[in-house]
Amino acid sequence: MRAQGLRVILSPRGAAKAKELSARHGLEIAPDNQALVDRSDVVFLATRPKDAAATVAALRWREGQRLVIFAAGVRPAALSIGPAVGVRAMACAACAHGESTVVVHPDDPVARGVLEKLGPVFVMPNEAALEAGTVMYGYYAMLFGLMEEGERWATAQGIPDQAARDIVAWCFRGAGTMRLHDIKEPLPDIVASLATPGGLTERGLNSLRSEDGIAAWGRAMDAQLRKVRGQDK
Numbered sequence: 001m002r003a004q005g006l007r008v009i010l011s012p013r014g015a016a017k018a019k020e021l022s023a024r025h026g027l028e029i030a031p032d033n034q035a036l037v038d039r040s041d042v043v044f045l046a047t048r049p050k051d052a053a054a055t056v057a058a059l060r061w062r063e064g065q066r067l068v069i070f071a072a073g074v075r076p077a078a079l080s081i082g083p084a085v086g087v088r089a090m091a092c093a094a095c096a097h098g099e100s101t102v103v104v105h106p107d108d109p110v111a112r113g114v115l116e117k118l119g120p121v122f123v124m125p126n127e128a129a130l131e132a133g134t135v136m137y138g139y140y141a142m143l144f145g146l147m148e149e150g151e152r153w154a155t156a157q158g159i160p161d162q163a164a165r166d167i168v169a170w171c172f173r174g175a176g177t178m179r180l181h182d183i184k185e186p187l188p189d190i191v192a193s194l195a196t197p198g199g200l201t202e203r204g205l206n207s208l209r210s211e212d213g214i215a216a217w218g219r220a221m222d223a224q225l226r227k228v229r230g231q232d233k
Contacts, residue, residue, distance in 0.1 A: 009029070009030050010027050011036050012031065013055075033059060037059050037061065042065070043065065043068065045068065045069050046071065047071055048071065049071045049073050052078075052079065053080070057080050059081075060082070061081045061083060061084035062084070063084075064085075065083075065085070066084065066087055067084050068089050068115065069088050070091070072090065073134075087105070087106065087111045088104065088127075089105075089115060090133060090134040091118050092137045092141070095118035098118065102115045102116075102119055103124050103130055103134065104122070104124065104130070105124040105126065105129065106123075107123040131225065131228045131229055135225045147172065151168050
């Protein structure tokens with residue numbers, strides 16, 4: 001089958017998920033990973049980082065193929081892919097809706113042409129920037145923890161569960177939409193303009209800052225970056 005102009009073949013690895021995706025989207029499942037590689041120009045590797053090397057070690061690759069590595073912290077040089085070209089990338093689960101950005105390094109027009117089906121692609125200038133970009137998807141995942149707290153607080157105040165869920169989700173979506181389409185000024189200026197003296201936003205931000213609640217996010221991302229770079233186990 002061709003999805004968005006591409007012929008997509010699934011690996012049999014993770015059989016239950018592969019069968020679900022095949023049934024939902026009418027996609028072919030390769031009999032094994034070598035068959036998938038033999039029939040593909042661009043291969044996505046999306047294993048756990050510790051499984052990446054073993055997954056590709058026994059596979060035969062050909063000149064002109066691209067292996068796009070979605071395993072955090074795994075560099076192409078650490079993999080045995082012979083004449084194939086290794087490209088590092090990262091995205092979030094929202095790519096299923098075409099609403100994830102994708103970071104990639106090095107730039108490769110063939111790989112980029114496929115990745116652009118997932119959402120806007122940003123080419124990182126070097127490995128260090130790619131690893132920092134990878135952390136941004138850890139940041140995305142942490143936002144669900146913040147959403148959870150918003151929903152918990154709202155329902156505790158008597159807001160119905162579904163309304164709490166939707167209000168919180170639309171708060172995040174609305175802020176992102178405004179930033180993408182309307183807000184061009186530096187965010188510190190926007191925050192200052194929203195935190196009017198004596199208002200609700202000022203009260204909330206002052207409370208967060210007094211408990212170091214905002215700066216803690218930066219430290220959390222520093223911790224993730226150390227892990228991506230192998231500095232923390």
